[in-house]
Amino acid sequence: MRKSFLVVSITASLVLAILLSACGGAAQPVIKIGVNAPLTGDIPKVGEGTKYAAELWLEDIKNAGGLDVGGKKYQVELVIEDNESKAESAVAANTKMITQDEVLVIVGPQASKQAVPAGEVANNYETPMISPWSTNPNTTKDRPWVFRACFLDPFQGPVVANFVTEEFGFTKAGVLYDVASDYPKGLAEFFKKAWEELHGPGSVVAYESFTTKDTDFSAQLTKIKDSGAEFIFTPQYYNEVALIVKQAHQLGWDKPIVGSDSWGSSELIPLCGADCYGLFFSTHYAAAGATGKTKEFIDRYNAKYGYIPDDVAALTWDAFGLVQQAIQNCGKITGDIKADRKCVRDALAQIKAYDGITGKMDFTQGNDPVKCAVIVKIDDKGEFTFYKSVCP
Amino acid sequence: MAFFFQNVVNALQWGSFYALIALGYSMVYGVLMLFNFAHGDIFMTGAYIGFFVATMFVGLSATGILVLPNWLILILTILISMFLTSFVGMAVERVAYRPLRGAPRASAAITGLMVGIILETGNLALLGARRQKFPELIVSQTYDFGGVSVTNSKIMIVLVSIGLMIALHQFVRRTKWGMAMRAMAYDFVVVPLMGVSINLIAALTFGLGSALASAAGILFGIAYPVLDPYMGILFGWKAFVAAILGGRGSILGAALAGFLLGFIEIFVATIFPSTLRDLIAYSIILIILTFRPHGFFGEPYSAQLRL
Structure with a gap:
């Protein structure tokens, strides 16, 4: 008796879930962007910077009334998952966001320890992923779906x-x-x-x-x-x-x-x-001595969260900028998640000169951008000051 | 030669932490025949309590309400934190071990692990994942003895650790409470019949072990001023190894084995490629235990608290 009740209730809830999701599909699709960040664990400050930069970007999109793709405004939702700064959790977080939350694109993970294994998952599921901070070559190597916003x-x-x-x-x-x-x-x-x-x-x-x-x-x-x-x-x-x-x-x-x-x-x-x-x-960048867009970002971040953003926040900001550019270049969101993911990936791989706050980026020569490095000196007040720029 | 002595100094400091923590494991085992697997996390809790006490005194001094010199702050921090952390240890005993005193040994070991996880995640929930910086109570001064660099904090750490070990030895050896502990270690079924309360002695043992772990935590914070909620796990394991190596239940053995572990780790890293440090260091210990399965001062089928 109890068993059959269980079966009935499970079936009922499944049917309901299918119906509900079908309804959701009919309405304007929401663009979901996954964030895979180390909110706890070894490097929580990195996770915090990631989250803050992502929220700052979302704020801009919300103020504009949504993301404009091919003349239509779409609502954007962030799915932020904690990877506890562990490789296994980063893999689990990516799998969950791709299969359960059906995100269009993933930003993160930051450290190579998580980005290398998590990139494997994104590539296998054919979901575009862009790691803002991972500098290890293996993150993007032989993975057409995985990008990065930093140098190697x-x-x-x-x-x-x-x-x-x-x-x-x-x-x-x-x-x-x-x-x-x-x-x-x-x-x-x-x-x-x-x-x-x-x-x-x-x-x-x-x-x-x-x-x-x-x-x-x-x-x-x-x-x-x-x-x-x-x-x-x-x-x-x-x-x-x-x-x-x-x-x-x-x-x-x-x-x-x-x-x-x-x-x-x-x-x-x-x-x-x-x-x-x-x-x-x-x-990747130095906060002291920054000008233009970079300074604008630093000032906004500082005003909102009370400290100067580090390179993780700056690169995450650029990663979101790249994602936004790619989605807009793609031109349309069909609601068919597989086709949309493919479209965004292709658009990302064609970005030729993105002018980010951590420098100009060119993705046409592979999934690793061509950009410059900065040598920073820690001065007598403990500030990170620009010392020298080194280009490839 | 200077290179060699430099490493001796490094090993002495590193070994003091293992020794202080191993003592807590060993005492609890000696008296209650169980390993307190939460001990590494009590060390962490002790370090954080020390951090709060020290920050409070530094804050009071800075605002001019209660201006104290740094050395006095250090002494007060160590004493107050030891006192407070001993209550943490007693609470752990009361909550996690006393209700399970008749239960199978494995259950008690598992509750210990759980208490450890609760302390870690509790700290995480309370303070967030951000690391804390232990206040600099000692202005670091480096002395150079013919190429061997020794800092005042290193000397202080080794001296305070050895001092605490001697104090513990004297306590167990010369006081009535110490005698009760030794009696309980001898037989915890018969001794309670003589009017010695096992609950009291168990609490005392946990309190003492935790106080030492707290002192280790503060000294650790002075030497390595970055505190995080998981700092006690690996350290607890290694100190546990020292406790086993010293002979379960033996205070002298735990202290010596703690220093030995420090020496092995430092010298293996010095002689071999440092990548192989733990591999070689713990293989050595495995070999020692193969030949002396009861550790240096342990005896088969006896858990007597030997001094």
């Missing part, structure tokens, strides 16, 4: 190697990186390759690693100090950078420490303090 690790490695050689004239490098995380590991390898091409084999005198969640780096730093390295390159995330820099100074290290775009979080200085002043890192 292989590019950042030589940028840092060239910059240090020109700026300081050093020949001996020490590297400290997390071997269990895709981004630092990839970047450390590309840097090593670039440095050894410049200064010959063996010029990376210390190549030390640790694993995620380690807090004590004294053994590795002692080795680096002992190896005669003239500077340390550490492509780590901001929370580890604070610990590494402090411990290096406590061990009597007084030479430069250079980083990559993962340093560029507004949390770095609160955690690291004066220890980080005077250090350099390569990144």
